[in-house]
Amino acid sequence: MIAAPPASRLRGWSLRLAGICAAISLLDLVLGWGLGIDFLVRLRPGYPAMVPATALCLLAGSIGAVLRAGDRSPRGVAACGLAIPPLVLAGHVAPALDMHPDMLSAATAAGCLAVAASLLARVDRPRGARLALNVQTVGMCVTAVPLLGYAFGAPALFANPLYTGMALHTAVSLAVLLIALLLLTPGTGWMAVVTAPERGSQMLRRLLPVLVLGPVALTGLALEASRRDLLAPDLRAAVLTCAMIGVSVAAATYFAHLANLSERRAAEAERRRQAAELAMERGQRVESLGRLVGGVAHDFNNTLAVILGNLELLQSDPDRTAHDGYISDAQNAAGQAAQLTRQLLAYGRKSRLEPVPVVLDRLLPETLRMFERLCPANVVLERGFAAPGAVAALDPSGVQQALLNLLINARDAQPGGGEIAVATRLQELGEEQLALFSQPERLWPGRFVTVTVTDHGPGMDAPTMALATEPFFTTKPVGEGTGLGLSVAAGFCRQSGGGLALSRAESGGLAVTMVFPVIPAAAAQGAAPLPAPGARPGPHRPRRILLVDDDLQVEKVMARQLRLDGHEVQIRHDAAAALRLLEEGYRPDLVITDLAMPGQMQGRALAAAIRERLPELPVVLMSGYGPPARATGEPAEIFLQKPVAWPVLRELVVTLLPGEETGRLGGSAQS
Numbered sequence: 015m016i017a018a019p020p021a022s023r024l025r026g027w028s029l030r031l032a033g034i035c036a037a038i039s040l041l042d043l044v045l046g047w048g049l050g051i052d053f054l055v056r057l058r059p060g061y062p063a064m065v066p067a068t069a070l071c072l073l074a075g076s077i078g079a080v081l082r083a084g085d086r087s088p089r090g091v092a093a094c095g096l097a098i099p100p101l102v103l104a105g106h107v108a109p110a111l112d113m114h115p116d117m118l119s120a121a122t123a124a125g126c127l128a129v130a131a132s133l134l135a136r137v138d139r140p141r142g143a144r145l146a147l148n149v150q151t152v153g154m155c156v157t158a159v160p161l162l163g164y165a166f167g168a169p170a171l172f173a174n175p176l177y178t179g180m181a182l183h184t185a186v187s188l189a190v191l192l193i194a195l196l197l198l199t200p201g202t203g204w205m206a207v208v209t210a211p212e213r214g215s216q217m218l219r220r221l222l223p224v225l226v227l228g229p230v231a232l233t234g235l236a237l238e239a240s241r242r243d244l245l246a247p248d249l250r251a252a253v254l255t256c257a258m259i260g261v262s263v264a265a266a267t268y269f270a271h272l273a274n275l276s277e278r279r280a281a282e283a284e285r286r287r288q289a290a291e292l293a294m295e296r297g298q299r300v301e302s303l304g305r306l307v308g309g310v311a312h313d314f315n316n317t318l319a320v321i322l323g324n325l326e327l328l329q330s331d332p333d334r335t336a337h338d339g340y341i342s343d344a345q346n347a348a349g350q351a352a353q354l355t356r357q358l359l360a361y362g363r364k365s366r367l368e369p370v371p372v373v374l375d376r377l378l379p380e381t382l383r384m385f386e387r388l389c390p391a392n393v394v395l396e397r398g399f400a401a402p403g404a405v406a407a408l409d410p411s412g413v414q415q416a417l418l419n420l421l422i423n424a425r426d427a428q429p430g431g432g433e434i435a436v437a438t439r440l441q442e443l444g445e446e447q448l449a450l451f452s453q454p455e456r457l458w459p460g461r462f463v464t465v466t467v468t469d470h471g472p473g474m475d476a477p478t479m480a481l482a483t484e485p486f487f488t489t490k491p492v493g494e495g496t497g498l499g500l501s502v503a504a505g506f507c508r509q510s511g512g513g514l515a516l517s518r519a520e521s522g523g524l525a526v527t528m529v530f531p532v533i534p535a536a537a538a539q540g541a542a543p544l545p546a547p548g549a550r551p552g553p554h555r556p557r558r559i560l561l562v563d564d565d566l567q568v569e570k571v572m573a574r575q576l577r578l579d580g581h582e583v584q585i586r587h588d589a590a591a592a593l594r595l596l597e598e599g600y601r602p603d604l605v606i607t608d609l610a611m612p613g614q615m616q617g618r619a620l621a622a623a624i625r626e627r628l629p630e631l632p633v634v635l636m637s638g639y640g641p642p643a644r645a646t647g648e649p650a651e652i653f654l655q656k657p658v659a660w661p662v663l664r665e666l667v668v669t670l671l672p673g674e675e676t677g678r679l680g681g682s683a684q685s
Contacts, residue, residue: 031194036076067105095133128153320347392431427471451513
């Protein structure tokens with residue numbers, strides 16, 4: 015593949031060509047006119063001569079081209095250009111003064127003046143560059159006439175004393191000098207097409223030698239055959255036509271083959287690049303998974319150590335007054351484990367969110383008041399809410415948790431004190447801006463509300479920012495950070511249809527931006543959240559409850575809790591067994607079922623089957639994951655997130671079954 019030549023390479027070629035032109039003119043002046051070597055003045059007796067004025071014009075033009083190629087002395091370049099017109103005039107005056115018999119022809123004068131105009135043009139400006147290109151093109155056309163005359167042996171094209179009385183070395187020198195000047199304006203006009211890096215220009219650079227030299231060579235052969243009467247005129251025309259067609263087709267076919275090879279190599283290189291990127295991405299995923307597994311194992315081992323240790327103390331310590339402390343510590347550790355699980359689910363986009371229309375400028379001040387209790391006195395909290403009418407469909411508690419994580423990170427980044435700025439904006443974001451937030455999902459252009467938290471800490475370098483949202487990645491000392499703050503916030507943003515991006519703040523610290531799509535203010539989500547626990551009701555009636563779960567330990571604990579509350583509990587391990595129990599006539603007051611169970615029917619399908627048979631029977635779903643996505647028009651479902659605390663389970667039964675009627679425990683029950 016012929017790539018676009020760099021500017022330095024073009025300047026190098028320009029210097030070489032200008033040097034060739036200067037050498038020819040010096041040989042003509044010094045050895046030809048100075049020492050009388052006639053061969054250097056006119057190459058053959060009767061041919062036009064390169065007169066001294068022409069040699070001096072070419073020398074001045076060569077010096078100007080060298081100065082311009084080296085980006086030296088613009089005044090020197092202009093001086094060389096200004097020296098040429100007087101020399102052209104002197105070339106016309108010298109024969110009249112009988113200084114020498116040869117006069118500078120009109121074609122030579124036009125070529126020299128084209129060089130002068132090119133040197134005087136300001137090529138650093140667009141108009142000047144276009145002017146230089148135009149006069150250089152005209153000069154090349156003028157020079158081409160005698161060159162073709164010499165190639166075809168036609169004196170009428172190079173020996174006309176009024177117009178084309180131009181010596182061969184004059185024509186060659188002018189052509190070389192004009193090409194040297196053309197190479198200094200590669201980004202203008204047709205030269206921009208010739209030197210461009212695209213494939214069309216690459217093909218043109220390959221074809222140019224064939225397009226220029228092919229017709230010249232074939233026409234020269236035809237003329238030679240005509241002079242020697244080798245072929246009849248009709249046959250010469252036919253042979254010339256066939257030869258030109260054959261050369262053109264062969265050249266086009268050859269270069270098309272080269273272009274195809276280049277394209278195949280480029281495709282293969284692209285395939286290899288994509289394979290390397292895929293391998294690198296897989297390696298990063300494995301590294302991220304390793305950190306995740308290691309972090310989870312570390313934190314859960316610590317939590318299990320606390321729970322196990324307190325249970326062993328509870329079993330072995332004869333001092334019953336200390337038992338309440340052991341139980342409390344074990345419960346707290348279990349709560350921490352549940353919180354860690356929720357954070358992991360938020361990172362993996364599997365936590366349960368209950369989005370409602372939220373005005374962030376009203377919700378965030380409450381979060382900032384909560385953070386002020388954790389914020390030291392040497393950290394100043396600045397507010398800049400500028401999206402008063404922006405409404406987004408978000409889970410309020412999720413927003414607060416994500417913002418608190420960012421605020422705590424900003425606080426920890428400034429242990430010696432500083433400033434934290436929280437700002438909101440309503441923006442119209444396009445694809446280029448959203449590309450910063452769209453990993454791994456793509457965000458579509460539109461209106462977004464942004465929440466930016468900026469600190470004045472040391473900030474992060476690019477490699478650190480690339481890893482900052484990975485789970486369990488932290489820059490804090492051991493024991494001072496879990497590495498889940500940014501990853502949980504990023505997971506919440508993705509799950510809410512937005513994104514999170516890190517950037518370097520103007521203060522030198524870190525700026526973390528969350529974006530959420532804006533919805534119409536009147537929009538609302540159809541989610542049916544779990545009834546919030548209210549005041550504890552009075553004595554409740556015993557109920558019949560069907561518990562469906564394949565985990566023996568989970569169902570054993572929940573059944574004990576429900577039975578201690580006075581309820582009758584029937585246990586089944588899969589959906590098919592639960593349906594058989596209902597078909598046998600058992601009528602519970604409430605069904606609690608796990609989402610994921612063995613067998614073809616899962617918890618959600620079981621709930622749908624129960625609603626078909628017993629539409630008034632409430633069904634509650636529970637899982638260690640969040641609920642599956644609900645399609646439009648499907649009924650909302652009540653959901654419990656494992657682990658389920660006993661007070662939450664008790665409150666659920668009382669809230670869903672609040673009637674004062676006596677339970678149906680006196681009826682027959684089949685187990």
